[in-house]
Amino acid sequence: MLHVDFRTLILPVGIVRMLEVVLTCICFALTASAGVPSNGQSHWAWCMFCWCFCCFMTLLILILEFTNLNTKVLISWEDFTMAFAMLSTLMMLTIAIIYPTFFACSSCSRQIGASAVSWLCFGLYAAEVWLIHKKPGEISGFLTTVPGLLKILETFVSCIIFMSLSPGEYRRFPGTQWCVAVYSICFIFSLLIILLTIARLLHVFPFSFDKAVITFNILAVAMYATAVVLWPLYAFDKNSRPDECNHCSWDDLVVVTFMTVINLLVYIGDMAYSVKIVFFTHHEQGG
Numbered sequence: 001m002l003h004v005d006f007r008t009l010i011l012p013v014g015i016v017r018m019l020e021v022v023l024t025c026i027c028f029a030l031t032a033s034a035g036v037p038s039n040g041q042s043h044w045a046w047c048m049f050c051w052c053f054c055c056f057m058t059l060l061i062l063i064l065e066f067t068n069l070n071t072k073v074l075i076s077w078e079d080f081t082m083a084f085a086m087l088s089t090l091m092m093l094t095i096a097i098i099y100p101t102f103f104a105c106s107s108c109s110r111q112i113g114a115s116a117v118s119w120l121c122f123g124l125y126a127a128e129v130w131l132i133h134k135k136p137g138e139i140s141g142f143l144t145t146v147p148g149l150l151k152i153l154e155t156f157v158s159c160i161i162f163m164s165l166s167p168g169e170y171r172r173f174p175g176t177q178w179c180v181a182v183y184s185i186c187f188i189f190s191l192l193i194i195l196l197t198i199a200r201l202l203h204v205f206p207f208s209f210d211k212a213v214i215t216f217n218i219l220a221v222a223m224y225a226t227a228v229v230l231w232p233l234y235a236f237d238k239n240s241r242p243d244e245c246n247h248c249s250w251d252d253l254v255v256v257t258f259m260t261v262i263n264l265l266v267y268i269g270d271m272a273y274s275v276k277i278v279f280f281t282h283h284e285q286g287g
Helices: 012-034 041-066 077-103 109-133 146-164 174-198 209-235 249-286
Strands: none
Touching: 012 041, 012 077, 012 109, 041 077, 041 146, 077 109, 077 146, 077 174, 146 174, 146 249, 174 209, 174 249, 209 249
16 A cells, blocks of 8 residues: 655755756756757757756655655665765766856856756755765665765766767777777676666675676776777877867867776776775674
């Protein structure tokens, strides 16, 4: 029997989520009414997707908690809500930077409004992360630890890379094709780890999940290290910035280069922290 719980709507995290739904809807409506821009359409589509995705998922979480159906789902609810709040915070941060950079102007009132409200959305989702993390005795899953949060960051940075990739740019050289393969393989495995954790399927592994994650992190660091060298080597070979470039495809090559370095650093931190926990912290506790 369905049982509603009005208390979920008046708790601080419930109020924050209701504000998130309203403000992401406002951003989406303002941007849609301004029309599709003639340039930077991939960035525009990314912003629209993020607002729509965050609004829908936040509303779904509100409904499930309001009806207590969240207790019936066969996933780790705390891991799921924390992972989503963290991912949404990163999404709103990038939108708040990307959207005004590409689409706002002194006479673009709707774009300026969407940009300002995006910063408010970022603040709300960051507050939600803090509120969930402060719940006493409820947060204990893998995705709420430092390695778990780094996994979320890794997948998010990969999404930024994919958004900035242009098939005409990376298909010209085997080296850049290898880099795209690195981005894709590492993204798939990081996302798989997140999904298996949320779905509580780690127990089906016939081997140590922690050591499997460490092995993957080591391989990811090695592959990203090659991408950090190969991507700029091939992408910018005899390819200087055009004189008339105004947020053109050449700028996207720079974004991919920068994000590749960022993800390499994140994977290195993930690997170091995981090794410390598994081989040193656990060993000391066992001793």
